[in-house]
Amino acid sequence: PPAPLGFTDVSLNSRNTYEVSRRRSAPEHLPHGGTAPAEPAPPSQEPAERARHRVGIAGAGSSFAEFFTRNFFTKRTKELKPAVQSAPGWKLFGKVPPRENLPKDSKIIQQEYEARTGRMYKPPPPSARRKNIEFEPLSTTALILEDRPANLPAKSVEEALRHRQEYDEMVAEAKKREIKEAHKRKKIMRERFKQEENIASAMVIWVNEILPNWEGMRATRRVRELWWQGLPPSVRGKVWSLAVGNELNITPELYEIFLSRAKERWKSFSETSSENDMEDAGTSVADREASLELIKLDISRTFPSLYIFQKGGPYHDLLHSVLGAYTCYRPDVGYVQGMSFIAAVLILNLEEADAFIAFANLLNKPCQLAFFRVDHSMMLKYFAAFEVFFEENLPKLFLHFKSYSLTPDIYLIDWIFTLYSKSLPLDLACRVWDVFCRDGEEFLFRTGLGILRLYEDILLQMDFIHIAQFLTKLPEDITSEKLFSCIAAIQMQNSNKKWAQVFASLMKDNKEGDKNHSPAPKS
């Protein structure tokens, strides 16, 4: 069942934040795809009815887009989590959210207990014995200071002393931990603040200096460095569009034409499909219909946790339109699974027609064309080139994978097809896209190596099935700082040859060997 609209503020984030926000609003089980977290919608948002119409959404697009760019990737992500973490007993919606993953110290447990029962812990009147202890942890730890019940032999002096000492140690330890945590929190706050400032100042530079002089500045060292830091969300879509370019010269008018063609097809499809058996239809027609079916099927399976592309969600029709128009524009490629993720990310950052233009041009790049046409021999070339740099950068892990005959297709197919938007948290995927727009296909493979490097130590401990499982379902707590420092450490140089040269020589080497292999693109 579709989810209503007024929840975008909580669920529009990376999977991590989404989990947290979900816990806050509905701590127990949420029905799958059912009711959305009941957070009030910000007043600026469009009512669901209006957003459902495609025409309506074009208007709503800008306010949504603004909303995203302001809140989507920056502040919200970071603000939600600490709020939950740092206020342990804080009651939200009458229930204390479960926090099973957080390390609990005894004090937090105590506070939680109080919050649940409503009882307050009343410290016993301080006895003379304990007067000098100023830090009193609210837990059973202090019990060891008590005398034994009358029916048991009393503590000896040494024992009492030892207990006292142990207790003091525990208290000191707890205090140290608290101070350390407070420092850590402060540091995180400082870093976040700095980050936001950086984004704000970067935005000014992008808007005032770079974008007006795009062609002249895009390749300068300064711009490239700034680019690596991640694009400010408010200029992200614009920069992506400019960087991807429009070789195909698609205009918004052309998009409208293909869109109306797609709509005609849907109409005739829905009229005939009920009684018509697809078996008998000619292959090309069957394929086209299968494409339409597939798009419908896949849209609900694209970022399901965001609840915005699903039926009834604000971007459902938009995603449908972009993908449908594309299958009409490029019947030779058609719809292939994985595309819905790419289109979705573009829709989150661009207006409808611009999203389509970027989508079509992006898929026209050689690497994307090879993958989406499932040109097997070309894909193998890409994997082979990847392995050249894999061996160069991570020789130990490379051998480890080799020993299990674990080939890169196992994990790269998903990563490359969806440009990491399915495998990485969304905000991180967008940062990968940023640099992908700057550096081209080579960066996709560099990112893959960065991921392998980031997890190298763990992967070296794993066998085939665990590696395969791990890489096809990456940990959700992956952070951009760590990942990007690992990507930065990957050298895309192989004995003075760069990616493009390595790839070109692989293409030349095997020109004869693969003629019988390559599946022809569908006509």
Place this chain on the structure above:
Amino acid sequence: MGSPEEDYNFVFKVVLIGESGVGKTNLLSRFTRNEFNHDSRTTIGVEFSTRTILVGDAVVKAQIWDTAGLERYRAITSAYYRGAVGALVVFDITKHQTYDVVDRWLKELYDHAEASIVVMLVGNKTDLAQAREVPMEEAKMFADNNGLLFVETSALDSTNVEEAFETILKEIFYKVQKQKQRSSQSNTVSLASENPASTAPAQAERRPCCVAL
């Protein structure tokens, strides 16, 4: 049922195949994690899951390869059939089209997997009985005629999911046992994989008794 992850006697590689959207990923998540997700994400390429079960007193680790159903991906995914000792060919009982193409899936499978692979036909989504398009008798007959195991399941309400996987794993197990006896009688060792580890990663694992049919 569950025993410690790493303590197993056998590893069986099983592939899940069938059209896109028939519920392969949910069948698997129901079996391995007892989870169901209405909007699970599209599978691209292949995903993996494992679960260890007891067959008799042998500990069997199922290593399940969940493949993408999209036709265009078959060029890639068919490579993953190699070394598999079992396959679940899944269709959706509410979509006749997904049943009509079972033939093609089987051909694809037999083209790339060992001939002795144990295959089970699975009609999924029995919870949507009111929308049924494929009669159970029809599918059952097809399975019988083609030497396939057959079961109808619902990953959503859990019906028969456990049974489906257990049945096929048991069947594989007995087949392996039989072959073991045969090979020890004839004094030939044919339990090693025909192709080296590359095609059957299951064999490359740490301690398992190697299995290839």
